[in-house]
Amino acid sequence: MVDFKKHVNRKINRDFTNLVSFFDSLDRQTSHIELRTVQQDALRILSERRLERDLILKISTGTGKTAVGLLYLWSFMEEKHLPAVYLCPTKQLREQVHAEAEKLGLKSVIYPANQPHPDVEGIRGKAIIICTYDKLFNAKTTFDRSDVMLRPYAIVLDDAHAGVEEIRDCFTLCMSGTNVHRQLVKIFDVPCAKYKSAVWNDIRSEDPNQMMEIPYWIWKPLLPEIGQIIGSQAKDNKLKFVIPHIRDILRRCRCVVSGAAVEIIPDILPVYKSPAYDKAKHRLFMSATLADDSVLVRELGCDISAAEKPITPANDRGMGERMILAPSLVDGKLDRKWVMSLCGRLSKKLNVVVLSPSEPKAREWESVGAKICSGDEVKEAVEGLKDTSGTSSFVVFKQRYDGIDLPDKSCRVLVIDGMPIGEGILDRLDSSTSGFAGGTRNRLIYRIEQGMGRAVRSHADYAVILLAGNELAHFIAKHDVLSAMNPDTRAQLELAIDLSKMATEDGGADPKTAVIDMIKKCLNRDDGWKQFYNETVRKSSIAASGTTDPNRLMLANAERCAFELAISNNLLGTVKLLQDAIDKYVSDDPATKGWYLQRVANYLYDVDPGQALEAQGAAHRDNKSMYCPPGGIIKRPSKVEESDAQAIVSKWYRQFQNPNGAIAAINELKAKLSFELSHSVVEQALCDLAPLLGAQGSRPEKKGGPDDLWLWPSLSLVIEVKSENQKSLHKKDAGQLSSSMNWFKENFHARKNPVPIIVSKTTLCDRDAYFPANTRIITSAKINELLEKVEQFYRKMIAEPLIYSTAKSILKSQQDFLLLPEQFCGNFTEKPQKLK
Template identity: 30%
Template sequence: MIDWDDVFGGNNEQPTNPREIFGLLDKAPRFEFLRDVQADILDGWYRDRARRDTVIKLDTGGGKTTSGLLMLQSCINEDVYPAVYLTPDKYLTEQVLSEAAALGVDATDDVDDPRIRAGSAIYVTNIFKLFNGRSIFGVGRRGVRLPIGAIIVDDAHACLATVASQFRIRLKSDHPAYGKVGELFDSALRGQSIAAATAIRANDPHDYLEVPFWDVRDKVDDLHAILHRYRETDELAFTYPFLADHLHLCRIVIGGSELEIDPLFPIPSMVPSFEAAKRRIYMSATLADDSVFVTHFGADPDTLSDPVTPDVANALGDRMILLPKEINRDIKREEIKQLVVDLAQDRNCVVIVPSKRAADEWRSVANQVLMGEQVSPGVARLRAGHVGLVVLVNRYDGVDLPQDACRVLVIDGLPEANSLIERVDNVVLGNGTVGLRRQIERIEQGMGRGVRSIDDHCVVLLLGARLTERLLSAEGKPLLSNATRTQIDIAQRLAAQSQGGSIDDVRDTMMLCLDQKKMWTNGSRKARASIRPDKSLRLDNTSVHLRNAFDSAWLDNDQRAAEIVHNEVQEATDPGLKAWLLVREAFHRHSFDPTAAQARLVKAREHNRQVLRPLVGVDYDALRRREIRQAEAAQAVLQRHLEAYDRIRFVDALVEDLQFRPDTSEQFEQGIEDAGRLIGLSCQRPEKRFGEGPDNLWHLFNDTFAVIECKNGVTSQNGISKKDLGQLQQSMTWFKGHYGGADATPVIIHPHSKAGPKASVSEGTRVMTPRGLKTFNKALCAFVRALASDESAVRNVERIAALLSEHHLQAEMILQHFTSDIN
């Protein structure tokens, strides 16, 4: 019997350098060599492999899976195991297992496989298996069931939403605990807004309110009792164990159709084996905010390394980004839609939309509309062959659509909030840097779905005026990765040279990429070769410090938590962010100084009236009458947008919001305020800011106002209901109580011009119907475009005044021209 170990030198020591490991594996022929980018990544990681938290940044298609498997095999060979490879979902788990088999690395998805604990195989599983209240790895006081030596979190950016949702209790209105929690906090909600609380009790899906944190603390024992009673239900079984001991550190938002209970941050330390892991490696594409590694995974910002990146970004595939409305603003949405339908006849086209409502606009022409559990099998069909036009609902990450699975990708509209709490925060933060960063990140993630390797290609169409406005803004563009920013620059230069082009011209341009014509591919390749990877982490100090504050509160040191947040308040300059931070400071301060906490809330409302109402100290601030000419006020608003094109983008986005559509009340009411300000009126949203009064209030001229109720989401066919007109009458009563002898015209924005059964119409009431709104929107666009056609006009108050009059936007003309009597 030949002793082959002796023949080959008797050296049984396992190599730890991933490059050496790769060379010794019995692998498939396609793994003949490591790519340069993979070698760069492996060398960079290996030099500093002992770090507890490491971020690997590698664009899609760069070979992350192979690199990750080699790193974990290196850890095993260095006796750092069990080794775990974590994916965003089951589908990608199967991909990793397939890759491991072809690479010659032992891997398994069977948690009971003894090779895992013995360090003989890598355990491949998904994020759901690690972070849930009954985790196979062990939870909380129950301790470690499966230890972790080294762990890869693949597509970490795609795992973020899952991590957050796994620490969130979400109960639909038909769950038995929903009603009991609602009753527990009913009086607290009424203290915030009687109108919204009443709508919530009536299960109106459009309304929601946050429960004041002091009420949560005061009633936390009762809340425990309710949730504990139903802890075995599906909705609570995998979340309640995470939060049972931490409800006092949670926010609660109750809506008409569901409620949410969310900790201020996820608590990954509730899975002790993840907390104790010696090596935690996060593999991700470039993010607009890398703070999530700290806030969601608990990485230590003081020891978190700069990212490991390749020397050059030459793993990027060929992606053509087009902005059709930047090429020609007169191209109609229906033309773009038909173009996508035509292209889908012989290739897969995928449309990502933010909501079910947005999906309905594509449903009649779509071959598939996918959401929730339908996504994985639907994506599998795309990867298997031609399907046609497929719509993904609110799925911007965690989906791989390589090669023919997706040749045309459409991002249609701004991403919407994933949760009620995000919706609450967006009202305060949405227009600031924090809200913008969240949206930009999700847009960029969505754009990455269609190009998954260096030899892949895809055309990306960006639709929606609001999306374009935010993406191309001076604040938004710097938040993009170097690669995407370069491709957006190309899209803008292409649009500039194609001004006035038709939809056929857009199609011809797309075909250059789709058919891989040299005039496109050569230039695209050169542009990609010039891109350099982002070499540093983008850590937002505020997010990091807020996480530190939460960790202090989790250790029962609320005073330290309040001090940390107070320092952030002092640094904040954006009014929305400052207000939001003041509320967070009050949250932590309440446990040891409730009086001071309420004072911080009063201060917060000085910066933004959308935050929680304190127990005392909130008075209504009457809308100030305009003291300058309407044209001068309009000029001040217009000049905030320095370039004419920025003004056009702004009004296009505004008109996009001012539409009769269900579930868009927030955007619509804000749009009515923004429209009023654009034409020089003083405006306010009393119900939103103060919890009472009309949706919108406009000061027109002298002592004359418009009291406006917005019902753009109404779907009833029975005219204007008694309830809606009654609400308008209540708002008029409120107005008289605050404005004395001033005159006001009651206005309701409604799809119908006739009063419904038993409805009473007050004298002088006006209605803006879809026809009137359409005319108003056209007037807004014509007004702004007329100013854009002559750059000097915006500096000429008399010219602005003349244009306001020409388009019937003078305060004295508006109601007469755009509204009518109710029949």
């Protein structure tokens, strides 16, 4: 029987504006009776700034940030009776957050993959919804199903540094070893081979280590074809979770091609396509390791005011003690194999954990007694490591740089086994590019930092971190790598470099003995080591600022705002905004300036291609990692006299306010005249090419005529495009060209001796294919030769203004480059050949 009297006046009055007292009102487990001082600090500041939409909380590992995030969400959920979502980068962390909520006395529900509807209690705002980033951000998210339409009032983004990478994956179209990859490579083949022949030849040869980003002046004219290819994959089991995010903003995407894969990703993430995130009233970004908050501004649209004033609790004592050692920096002979042997011996007395980048690398550790754990074995292995009642363990996890917590004795020695792999080709390209500025990220650095954070889970904890292998050791010694780490990690890595010097300088011990002695001093809690660590690391990390350089923040915000203007087709506003930001906030570092100038040039290309190439030239001069422009100089010649074919050349050239626009247009034609594109694209490109040669171009096909028609005063070309034919020309092709010739004779009585033209990959004809008399063929090779001469002609016109001053001088230059109509057929066409 229900006694309704028991349910009268049960509502508890809670002060939602005081999260500390809110915690006190919860029915908690005994393990969570008291808040730590650092948690109290964080909750007080969150209470004071509770009305702000975006907040960034930077708090050390092991200080209880999960509880802080859960309390933040629960207060809004209780107050507004609306859903709240806690985002995690991995399934393991999702489970941990769920367990933490239970200990706090907070109801939570997990919203896993493949579950279409969230728990009813979560929808009603009675339980916190916990899920991974990809659950919310994929393009087919169930958050947006018509029968769900889940719109959280508040969101916590835990481990935001890793979350950014997870979200980028949701917007990245990756195609490797597929027909789509091959189709895209074919589309890019002609212009990319012209742009960077050596690199492109390696890509043609399927070299997986060679990569190239497609320049925007090649990318833009090919977008219709690219869009069709991508659209054809909309039902692919993997790609369908990304394609809806990017198919309508391909112009604003970057594309990188390697011999093994193609990746396409927006330069700025269009997070507005994830309304559950974009429309949330409150968002809390939490991280223990994020050093550069501008990444949240640029990538996720975090309010810049939140990044200018991150929450950094005063009583946060930082991370625990980590002795990071790179043995190969002490002596080159202390390589990975030596580290493996050493760990085999250490594992007899204490737990040793190895984070390996791949299955083959992980298997090599079996030779020294390690156990490889993957999949469902990971959870059991972690529990075994935490069970201190048993014997020591020696465990290797492959590609597990986050989602595993190994405090205290569960891991006293942690090995980062060489450089993490598994990055996409865009990440690899960006990692090797100089000048990357505010808001860009480096997944490699994040993975190393996350990996080192698996051990030492509190201020009082300690462990030895061994960096195995020469490549990793030298990578962490780079200044730009250290500057990208958070202050604690940076101080510890700087100490690692100092320790490598001290190992050989103090006492003259041999390198092996020196390294082992250092390890023992940490593990045996040597007083001298602890005092030295406190003096060199703790003080320096406490003194380090918790805020990002204001100029980096302003530039990141400018890029985000510029992207949003471009999406709204306000390209002039985009260019002005970015240029103003460069003038105000970019330092004297030319590499950084070049990086931003390339972004300006990319946007400007849609408005003024000539001026865009001028800006691209400036970007390349400042930073050689940026695209080298196709060329052209900016001096404007005087007006030409009007005279027939030369007048058409003059009229075409004069349409560009900046002469570089002519070079840009020629490069677009090069891209579109690839025979790997559809015949309709090639037909239009041929029509567009005609005026550059002084001819009138048209496409009379819809009126019963040829695909293309080029008319000079003294020459007529009747053109049929068969660029998709592979081995030979057929009887049907000959019939079409004959019909087009008949159409021409009926419609152009006064023009004598038209030349029938076939545009084809081959000059071979079937035996039964009888083409009209004097038929000529333009092959792809001849097209390329023609385009080279056209570009040389216009480059000379730009460089020598007097050429442009009279029709006679234009004619003379055309003759020099074999571009007069009477020179055309002899130089750029071939005779058809019958198959034998």
